[in-house]
Amino acid sequence: MDAGPAVWGWTEDQRWTLARVTVLVGRLSHISYTPRGISYLLHRLGWSRQIPQCRAAERDEEAIAPWVKATWPMAEQRRGIRTRGSASPTKQDNR
Template identity: 55%
Template sequence: MEACERFVHGDENAVIARDLRVSVRSVQRWHRAWSQGGPRALTSKGPASLPLLSDELFAVLEQELAKGPVARGWPDQTWTLSRIKTLIGRRFHKSYTVQGVAALLKRHGWSCQVPARRAVERDEAAVVKETWPSVEGPWRRSGPGSSSRTRPASR
């Protein structure tokens, strides 16, 4: 829309392209559309393609995810992007990339979570929580041959 205002003022396409950080060819296309259809011709037409999974299918995917990975044949209870990609392929016959699955989940409000790595057999009562005494070493001045990164002491 800023380009539209600049077309009205008579600015050159190259100047508009530089200021908006786009190609001159894009500005030329915008200018042609603007001259034929006015400002309405420059409004967004929406996304270039529709998502592979509609909101209804994503709701079904959420139900599948709620059942857990073990119910779908994996050995543990961790959903990974790769596993979700495979689930989408098997259940809906749609092909996503791992990055596409991440974008799909993020778009629907999901976030990446890493489970705490704790053994199932862990006994919290048996865990010993002990603080070791801190030990301070003797302070020494840096001298020749020292591995210190500070300047050697002056003589």
């Protein structure tokens, strides 16, 4: 599996799916498993579900770096102290 799906004939994309792993296990071991059974086996072997990180091909890291240093810290700051109160417009919290 480390070599990727293209080695085993899936050239349209480079993602392992449970269906593909199920077919591959069937080809190699001549034992049929359900996708759920393959999921259990992979989990026991230490494999986990991974979601590919999508990034734009036009992404400009040099333009993003100053924004991350200057603007992002301001966005992360606390927006103010929140106090408990009543949600009712007619009844105010008496504290």
